[in-house]
Amino acid sequence: MGLRSVPAVDGHPDVLIVGAGGAGAVLGARLSADRSRSVLVLEAGPVPVGGFSADLLDARLVPGARPRLTTTNAYPAELAPGRPYVAVRGKVLGGSTTVNGGYFIRARESDFARWAAASGDARWSYEAALPLLRRLENDLDMGESDLHGGTGPIKVRRTSLTHPAAHAFAEAARELGHTAEADKNAQGPPGFGPVPTNVACGVRINTGAAYLLGVISRPNLAVHGDCTVRSIVLRRGPGGLRATGVLAVRDGHAEVIEAGRVIVCAGAFGSAHLLQVSGIGPAEVLTAAGIQVVHDLPAIGAAFSDHPQVVVEWVPNRTLPEPEDSWLGGALHLGSGGGEPGDLEILQSLVPMAGLVRGQTTAPGAPHAFLVSVQTPRPLGRLRALSPDLDTPPRICYGYLAEPEDRRRLRQAVRATAAILGSAAFAELTAERAEVVDLDDTGLDEWIATRLGTSQHTCGTVPMGRSGDPAAAVDGSGAVHGVANLTIADTSILPAAPLRGPANSAVLVGEVIAEALA
Numbered sequence: 077m078g079l080r081s082v083p084a085v086d087g088h089p090d091v092l093i094v095g096a097g098g099a100g101a102v103l104g105a106r107l108s109a110d111r112s113r114s115v116l117v118l119e120a121g122p123v124p125v126g127g128f129s130a131d132l133l134d135a136r137l138v139p140g141a142r143p144r145l146t147t148t149n150a151y152p153a154e155l156a157p158g159r160p161y162v163a164v165r166g167k168v169l170g171g172s173t174t175v176n177g178g179y180f181i182r183a184r185e186s187d188f189a190r191w192a193a194a195s196g197d198a199r200w201s202y203e204a205a206l207p208l209l210r211r212l213e214n215d216l217d218m219g220e221s222d223l224h225g226g227t228g229p230i231k232v233r234r235t236s237l238t239h240p241a242a243h244a245f246a247e248a249a250r251e252l253g254h255t256a257e258a259d260k261n262a263q264g265p266p267g268f269g270p271v272p273t274n275v276a277c278g279v280r281i282n283t284g285a286a287y288l289l290g291v292i293s294r295p296n297l298a299v300h301g302d303c304t305v306r307s308i309v310l311r312r313g314p315g316g317l318r319a320t321g322v323l324a325v326r327d328g329h330a331e332v333i334e335a336g337r338v339i340v341c342a343g344a345f346g347s348a349h350l351l352q353v354s355g356i357g358p359a360e361v362l363t364a365a366g367i368q369v370v371h372d373l374p375a376i377g378a379a380f381s382d383h384p385q386v387v388v389e390w391v392p393n394r395t396l397p398e399p400e401d402s403w404l405g406g407a408l409h410l411g412s413g414g415g416e417p418g419d420l421e422i423l424q425s426l427v428p429m430a431g432l433v434r435g436q437t438t439a440p441g442a443p444h445a446f447l448v449s450v451q452t453p454r455p456l457g458r459l460r461a462l463s464p465d466l467d468t469p470p471r472i473c474y475g476y477l478a479e480p481e482d483r484r485r486l487r488q489a490v491r492a493t494a495a496i497l498g499s500a501a502f503a504e505l506t507a508e509r510a511e512v513v514d515l516d517d518t519g520l521d522e523w524i525a526t527r528l529g530t531s532q533h534t535c536g537t538v539p540m541g542r543s544g545d546p547a548a549a550v551d552g553s554g555a556v557h558g559v560a561n562l563t564i565a566d567t568s569i570l571p572a573a574p575l576r577g578p579a580n581s582a583v584l585v586g587e588v589i590a591e592a593l594a
């Protein structure tokens with residue numbers, strides 16, 4: 077691990093980026109491509125300029141699944157009343173893309189339509205985003221086309237489905253009449269198919285490695301690791317309120333670093349929390365936390381969305397092999413009937429949960445798993461700072477399963493998984509009936525409540541929207557309403573979580589905002 081410092085950039089950079097994660101690393105690389113612009117990136121976690129350790133690259137594992145990993149931040153949270161949880165986020169170059177599952181699926185067209193409508197900004201339409209979706213990827217399966225990119229920084233590969241459990245899932249989906257979806261990045265009818273991943277030859281391609289490490293020697297770019305921004309410096313002048321820099325702590329020393337523009341890319345939890353402790357957020361939340369209100373913005377932390385998830389396990393009748401490249405098998409997207417097509421997700425793990433939490437690709441005798449989630453965005457989550465001190469974690473409540481319809485959808489997803497396990501295709505792999513089969517709705521609700529988890533896909537803590545809309549915090553280019561020279565650029569600005577995992581969309585946010593600021 078190492079630090080890199082370029083004094084000329086450190087002095088008063090044109091752009092100061094807080095956080096080098098899914099979106100921040102993209103912005104650091106894209107904005108510093110203009111050699112006349114000085115760019116300083118401050119990342120709270122380590123920046124391994126010599127390369128990432130093998131355990132953070134192995135795509136057969138999910139580093140963030142391991143408790144107390146030093147390259148993650150843990151946030152105490154509440155999924156539903158009485159359901160405590162510890163949510164994690166990457167704290168390392170690449171952010172959560174360095175510790176995540178490597179599932180890399182584009183948002184659906186309807187997500188883009190929602191984001192464009194909320195922001196009133198056409199750059200979030202699917203048509204406008206497509207060239208950037210192509211620019212960010214190198215699709216090793218599909219190659220360059222009108223739909224796919226062939227030269228971008230992130231290599232994309234679909235899972236192979238040759239593993240016996242993945243093969244059984246494919247057969248079961250066919251047997252049960254689910255639509256085949258060979259390319260989940262093609263906006264076709266949702267169904268069963270391989271999972272597009274940001275994985276090549278078993279290596280998870282995080283955004284730090286893909287975008288930033290290769291350009292880190294640019295003279296107009298400096299990237300500092302182990303450097304936490306504790307607040308945004310704000311000044312009120314004749315032109316109104318503006319950001320002039322940040323207060324950062326590096327090597328135990330606090331320093332104010334001034335900059336032409338501050339871009340906050342600290343993630344959906346980190347960005348909203350940093351804004352609130354800096355005095356930007358709902359006045360009553362700030363006042364209750366003892367934070368001086370600098371700018372009342374009610375939308376910050378008021379209505380985030382994510383994907384509730386439960387793990388459905390099954391016991392194989394023999395020891396199954398380790399996966400070759402990725403821990404992921406196939407994925408089935410099906411409709412809940414009350415939402416949009418493909419709003420339920422059944423994602424297959426080829427490594428038992430007992431292995432993933434230990435950082436091991438096998439766990440002999442342990443059950444295998446499906447990760448089952450409802451992908452309908454429901455903006456019921458809340459994040460509130462509790463203290464002016466950034467080290468005091470915010471209060472995070474997801475608001476899961478609040479409505480009967482939320483519970484119905486999750487029951488339906490679990491029962492669809494049980495049907496997969498009860499198929500003839502799976503009879504060759506397991507002798508046991510899924511335990512949920514005999515439960516009525518009440519029993520299944522209880523079963524789900526005790527196993528409730530989350531996909532860790534939070535979006536919308538600093539949502540895009542039109543100026544004057546109380547539900548909006550930033551405009552379509554990430555500019556904070558009412559504060560000059562302050563931009564937010566990460567999954568926090570997406571007004572609603574996409575119908576698929578947000579990692580691809582996080583990279584897209586970096587690309588879109590870089591274009592907007594070019």
Ligand SMILES: Cc1cc2nc3c(=O)[nH]c(=O)nc-3n(C[C@H](O)[C@H](O)[C@H](O)COP(=O)(O)OP(=O)(O)OC[C@H]3O[C@@H](n4cnc5c(N)ncnc54)[C@H](O)[C@@H]3O)c2cc1C
Binds near residue numbers: 138167169181343
């Ligand atoms: C365990 C896990 C598994 C996941 N699996 C998947 C998956 O398989 N597919 C998928 O689509 N999505 C997945 N996700 C979600 C996805 O990875 C994230 O949505 C995405 O990375 C978010 O990008 P971001 O830029 O918003 O934030 P992050 O990638 O979280 O980046 C934020 C960065 O800011 C830094 N930072 C925060 N605060 C400060 C501060 N005050 N000062 C300086 N730096 C700061 C952090 O250290 C971090 O590097 C997963 C998430 C987790 C946690």
